[in-house]
């Protein structure tokens with residue numbers, strides 16, 4: 001599995017403990033500094049780290065069982081390019097989990113969301129943006145949970161799209 005935008009590897013280390021003895025959790029990040037911390041603090045026998053851009057992943061098509069992108073998508077310059085790459089790299093029936101921002105009131109681009117973006121430097125996604133983007137890319141079983149200024153979205157990569165979706 002791949003932990004995209006892994007930062008200091010706090011989740012990658014946990015994933016490495018969960019993938020089983022033949023599994024591998026690969027933490028991917030664009031920052032040398034973060035990866036240095038990750039290799040010191042969150043190494044393990046089933047963990048590897050790689051410096052790469054989430055918008056151009058150095059993995060073969062359909063090579064990952066699962067991809068997590070936790071608190072990173074809102075920092076990526078072209079987040080929908082990263083979603084394209086997640087789609088390309090996940091194998092059919094592979095799962096994705098995305099924890100990211102939610103614009104105040106759920107609406108991207110209004111005054112409140114622009115203020116938060118200005119102060120935080122993070123892109124604030126609309127309530128439907130990620131869900132729609134995943135469906136467009138052929139994901140099914142899309143589930144969304146929202147709370148405050150965050151949203152958690154999980155989905156399964158289908159080859160032909162469709163599936164049973166829920167939104168909360």
Ligand SMILES: C[S@@+](CC[C@H](N)C(=O)[O-])C[C@H]1O[C@@H](n2cnc3c(N)ncnc32)[C@H](O)[C@@H]1O
Nearest residue numbers: 005006007029030031034053054070071072075
């Ligand atoms: C807030 S940290 C989150 C770290 C980790 N996922 C966590 O939850 O602890 C966001 C990370 O995304 C990385 N990042 C930002 N843009 C990226 C890109 N285009 N490709 C890969 N990583 C990126 C940053 O370097 C940073 O380490």
